[in-house]
Each structure stands twice: as C-alpha cells, then as structure tokens.
Amino acid sequence: MGTDLRLPTATIVRPDKDRFLNEENPFEAMMSRFDRAAALLDLDPGIYQVLRHPEKQITVSIPVMMDSGEVKVFIGHRVLYNTSRGPAKGGIRFDLNVNLDEVTALAAWMTWKCAVVNLPFGGAKGGVVCDPLGMSVGELERLTRRYTAGIISVLGPDSDVPAPDVNTNERVMAWVMDTYSMHMRHTVTSVVTGKPVEMGGSLGRREATGRGCMIVTMQALQQLGMPVQGTTVAVQGFGNVGSVAAQLLARQGCKIVAISDRTGGYTNPTGIDVDAAIAYVQRHKTLEGFAGGDPVSNDELLTLDVDVLVPAALENVITSKNAGKIRAKIICEGANGPTTAGADAILDEKGIFVIPDILANAGGVTVSYFEWVQDRGGYFWSEATVNERLEDIMVRSFRDVLALSKQHRVNMRTAAYMLSISRVATVHRLRGIYA
16 A cells, blocks of 8 residues: 655635735745646645745844944845755845845745756745945955854755855855855865855856856747747846846847846847947946947836847836836746736736746756756866756756646746646655654
8 A cells, every 4th residue: 555645734825816915025926926836736735835935034133343343233134945855055145125025035936946947956045135335345255254154054065055146246155155164164165156166166157047048048939930040139137147148149140139237228220249248348337338229228128129038137127017018029037036926917918928037047056056066076067068968957947848838728937837846846745744
C-alpha cells in the first residue's frame, strides 16, 4: 500500500481575482497571480497555505558610524520565502523605498523564478532603507558589514546566498563575503554570487540577465512567426539589463528604435546605434544629451508602435491606466514586476504576448547558480561554456512554459506560475511536514 503524500487539509480563502486593493502593492500583485495559478492547478489546500507564507522575515537595526562622527541607525530586512528546493537565493538592495512588503514579494518572486528554470534554489530577498548615493564608500562598507553581521545566522552556501540588486554591486558582495568569511574563520566564496571574477565570480554574469532576455525574445519571435531581421524594439531602462539586451538584440538583427533611462529617452525610426549609446553612458553616466535620436519620455516610449517592448527599469510601469495604449506585439519583462496585476487582462485582450519577469529575467539567477556551482567545485568555466549552458536552460524553460500555456489555454505569466508552483508543491508533498 503506497504512502499518502498529501498534506492535511485546510480552508483556502482566495481573494477576488478581479479586485486589487492596491494595484501597485508588489505583494498583492504577486499573490493575485499566485492565487490564479493555484486555482488552475487545484493545489492541495495545505500546500496552498504553506506557499502563501514566507518561512522567515528578519528585520535588523543597523547602527553605522558616519564620516561626520554621528551614529545613524538604518533598518534592514532579509526574507527567506521558501527553501524546500534548496538554499535561498536573492539579491540585496539599498534604497529609500525598501520596505518589508516589497522585500517579501521579491523573495516570493525569486522562489518562482528559480523553480521556473528548475534551479535547486529557493527564494530570498534583502534590503536596507538608505540613500546610497548620499553615502561615502566608507559609510557603505560599514553599513554592509553591520547588516551582514545582523543576518549572518541565516547566511551560508547551504542556507541563503545573496547577490547584487538595486544600488548594490560586485564590491558590496565582496564586503558581504569577507564579513561572513571572517566570522567563519576561513574564506567562503560560495556565500554570495555576483562577486568580482578575481574572488570567484563567474564570467558572463554581468551580461546574463540581458542575454536571457534576448534568448527568450528570439524564442517568442519564432513562436509567433515574426522575422528577426528588422524587428523593431523599444527598451525602457538602459542600465545593465536594458543596455545588454538592446546590444544583443541588435546583434541578432533587430532594430532598436528607442531607449531610455531615468533622465528620459531617445527614439530613432532608422535605428539607434546601441554601441554608441553604451559608450556615451560610460562617459556621462546617463543618456541625457545623447545625440542619436529625438527625445521621448519614458511614458511615451511604452506606447510606441514597435514589435517588441522591453521594460527593464522599474516596477509598475505598465498599469491598468496605460495598458490599453501599448502597441507592441511582444513584451519581454527585463525588470521585476514592470506590469501590475490589473494590467494583465488588458494586455491579454489586446493579444500581446508577454514573456513574464520570472522567466524573462531569470538569466541572472541562472548564471548566479553557475557561479555557486563553480565556487563549490573550485573549477571555473569559460565564458563560452557559461553562455552555452545559459541558452540551454532559457530555451528549455521557455518551451516548458509555452507548452503549459497551450495545454491550459492561459497566458505565459499564468503558465510560468503554474509550472513553478507545481515544482515547489511537488517537493513539499514529497518532504511532508516535520512535526
């Protein structure tokens, strides 16, 4: 007689899928999509309850001696949403807008993102409420080290592996790694990813998220029978993700007709010289003053008549207010949460093919996984090997989501959530509940 792997039953309370208390609340947006996928999967009520709650939410006070001699106390968060499939994985961001709701939503997103590309990771996220642009290098280092010390009980290659995020970078990861290593009394390179290559970072990591966006966009064009050559693309956000995606799409034969950053954007119907734009940003730090196109606002860029739109900047830029004006045939979500839950149905009605964030920008965490593997094995791969293995995973994941989308006649976002939730739920069923 087989073992019954089902969890004890519980009552499922599902919010009205058409009601959004706050369209731009990231946790509500994530949970509304989770609920839709869970209902379609007919998810076991007990597992539904488990997956609706984060495993750990940590809030720490971070006293820092500022350069002036004044002591300031900052607030930091770290959320481990689910670790059933492996160590928690997720970035650390430094920003004034960091709050526990946002960090929890992003940790949940990381859970589904790792599962949709079938990595042996769970999801986490961290953040510190601060203005890093107004802090010196010394102040940022002291902040990072004290924050690391505050959450060190959950960190580790087998428990929680941070990475860079908004306003953090390789240098911040080096500080996290060094602080953790000093406490462990030996060097532990695999405690973080996104490190400098000299410290065990992976080749190809910086370009990985943008490269992943390019790969899945190529798959979408193929699926829709659209030619790559001459396909018009608008990219909102010209940071690491947007600039790399634009550059690689241009190399495939696409025509990049609009780009933007926080200072505004530029459009050129004959095509923007992406390499020139990247060089301009390297010299001037922003796109402001770039002479390669006519000015266009960030809001206007979203509604341009293009084949592909890549929102690679901020959350909540496509909402129920502007979704009806979107004219792109494909949206590739390079940013986390660029589309609100309230906009999903509008985009569906317009027949827009959306490659959801948990799939589209999973290239970054995939190569972070490669970095973790290389650090633990002490053997490092060539950039060509990294890129080849990244393409294999992104193509396979796109096709898995597409197959589920067709099977259940749902959009790609719902299919991606269904695939990831089913993978996490399967592990919970197999592991059972420790009592």
